[in-house]
Amino acid sequence: MYRFFLVVTVDELKADVESGAVDTVIAAFTDMQGRLMGKRLHAEFFLDELGAGHEIEGCNYLLALDMEMDPQPGYASAGWEHGYGDFGLHPDLTTIRRVPWHEASVLVLCDVDVPISPRQVLKAVVDRARSAGFDAKVGSELEFFLFRESYEEARAKHYRDLTPSVPYILDYNILASGYDEPFMRQVRNSMRSAGMVVEGSKGEAWPGQHEINFKYADALKAADDHSIFKTALKAMAHQQGMSASFMAKPDHTWIGSSCHIHSSLWRGSEPAFAGESEIFRAYLAGQIALAADLAVFLAPNINSYKRFAAGSWAPTTLAWGYDNRTCGFRIVGHGSALRTESRIPGADANPYLAFAALIASGLHGIEAGLDLAPALSGNAYDSDADRFPSTLRDAIVRLEESTAARSLFGDVVVDHYLNYARTEQRLFDEVVTCYERERLFERG
Numbered sequence: 001m002y003r004f005f006l007v008v009t010v011d012e013l014k015a016d017v018e019s020g021a022v023d024t025v026i027a028a029f030t031d032m033q034g035r036l037m038g039k040r041l042h043a044e045f046f047l048d049e050l051g052a053g054h055e056i057e058g059c060n061y062l063l064a065l066d067m068e069m070d071p072q073p074g075y076a077s078a079g080w081e082h083g084y085g086d087f088g089l090h091p092d093l094t095t096i097r098r099v100p101w102h103e104a105s106v107l108v109l110c111d112v113d114v115p116i117s118p119r120q121v122l123k124a125v126v127d128r129a130r131s132a133g134f135d136a137k138v139g140s141e142l143e144f145f146l147f148r149e150s151y152e153e154a155r156a157k158h159y160r161d162l163t164p165s166v167p168y169i170l171d172y173n174i175l176a177s178g179y180d181e182p183f184m185r186q187v188r189n190s191m192r193s194a195g196m197v198v199e200g201s202k203g204e205a206w207p208g209q210h211e212i213n214f215k216y217a218d219a220l221k222a223a224d225d226h227s228i229f230k231t232a233l234k235a236m237a238h239q240q241g242m243s244a245s246f247m248a249k250p251d252h253t254w255i256g257s258s259c260h261i262h263s264s265l266w267r268g269s270e271p272a273f274a275g276e277s278e279i280f281r282a283y284l285a286g287q288i289a290l291a292a293d294l295a296v297f298l299a300p301n302i303n304s305y306k307r308f309a310a311g312s313w314a315p316t317t318l319a320w321g322y323d324n325r326t327c328g329f330r331i332v333g334h335g336s337a338l339r340t341e342s343r344i345p346g347a348d349a350n351p352y353l354a355f356a357a358l359i360a361s362g363l364h365g366i367e368a369g370l371d372l373a374p375a376l377s378g379n380a381y382d383s384d385a386d387r388f389p390s391t392l393r394d395a396i397v398r399l400e401e402s403t404a405a406r407s408l409f410g411d412v413v414v415d416h417y418l419n420y421a422r423t424e425q426r427l428f429d430e431v432v433t434c435y436e437r438e439r440l441f442e443r444g
Contacts, residue, residue: 020104025040026107066424090110090111133267150238194228246347249306273338284365295395300420302391304392
């Protein structure tokens with residue numbers, strides 16, 4: 001629970017509904033792809049149902065779909081053979097928040113009480129950490145591309161030859177990022193109004209690319225905020241006649257968009273990593289040891305793996321180093337701020353699953369007493385350090401063969417997300433791509 005960050009209490013919501021300030025409640029949860037799914041309810045109806053103890057219902061196919069919203073076979077939790085019934089969406093009342101990007105609306109996140117729901121996967125890991133005496137803290141740095149075309153215009157162009165919001169690299173460039181500042185200022189302030197502690201934003205390392213950073217928080221709140229932000233940013237871009245993308249690699253000639261994940265363990269108000277403690281070293285060793293096994297949770301799409309290229313700011317190895325951006329794991333901060341930064345996930349990662357994978361693997365390192373190899377100095381791209389899987393197909397094999405993954409998450413969760421990954425690979429394998437046409441249509 002994170003009531004300290006509560007934006008709207010139930011009593012405040014009731015008052016806002018009575019005054020007419022709020023008339024809509026968005027009840028949502030995050031699906032496998034990281035999208036917010038749910039319903040818009042009239043606020044009075046929501047409060048009446050809440051008072052009566054009723055749950056919100058949603059079709060259970062929502063956790064058995066591909067990106068196109070097509071039901072896919074192979075899931076034990078839902079299928080035609082089971083009739084695609086409903087599951088309950090249980091509002092987490094500590095997450096109610098005003099959403100300035102929609103008029104007279106609040107949003108509440110819901111728990112779906114099935115173990116394969118991404119939020120439930122992370123909650124189980126957080127509970128495991130607490131049972132071991134730790135609180136897991138996470139902060140994410142999320143990159144994205146901003147384009148001048150609307151989503152409708154981008155779709156009509158098949159998402160090719162789009163106009164970046166700034167036509168040149170704007171990394172740390174105050175003038176260039178200032179061209180997008182009217183929009184980015186609105187984003188920062190809107191997120192703040194929605195209960196997110198925004199540290200700041202900056203231009204990133206490609207035309208039209210930006211990054212926004214949120215202050216570290218309890219892992220569940222950090223994932224909640226991350227998920228809401230991605231939906232909010234797209235909605236706000238749409239309202240301004242623009243488009244934004246969190247694809248890991250929108251074009252093979254560009255750099256990709258990352259989701260750098262900072263994590264640490266605490267015992268109440270005391271940092272467990274301070275002084276590079278044995279807990280810190282074992283935690284990092286666990287993250288490194290299981291990153292490849294849990295690649296499906298860190299890099300869930302075919303496109304995710306296009307980002308991993310030498311000299312691209314995205315890692316290719318599982319090396320770790322001090323403030324070394326060529327490594328898969330960069331160690332930053334000191335004293336109470338010491339933390340691991342995993343540079344592996346892209347902006348397309350589902351935050352609940354990625355956070356869960358990193359925290360669970362770190363706990364595994366502590367429980368197993370894993371030893372940490374020496375830090376790497378220099379260019380990890382040119383090193384002989386172990387490599388992260390380079391394709392989704394390789395990641396599937398690693399998860400299939402991982403006994404550690406099943407020990408950490410259980411057969412139900414692992415089998416569910418294996419089916420997700422296999423489905424993504426199969427659907428891609430069935431498609432004729434532009435690459436094939438351009439090479440073979442005339443000259444092949």
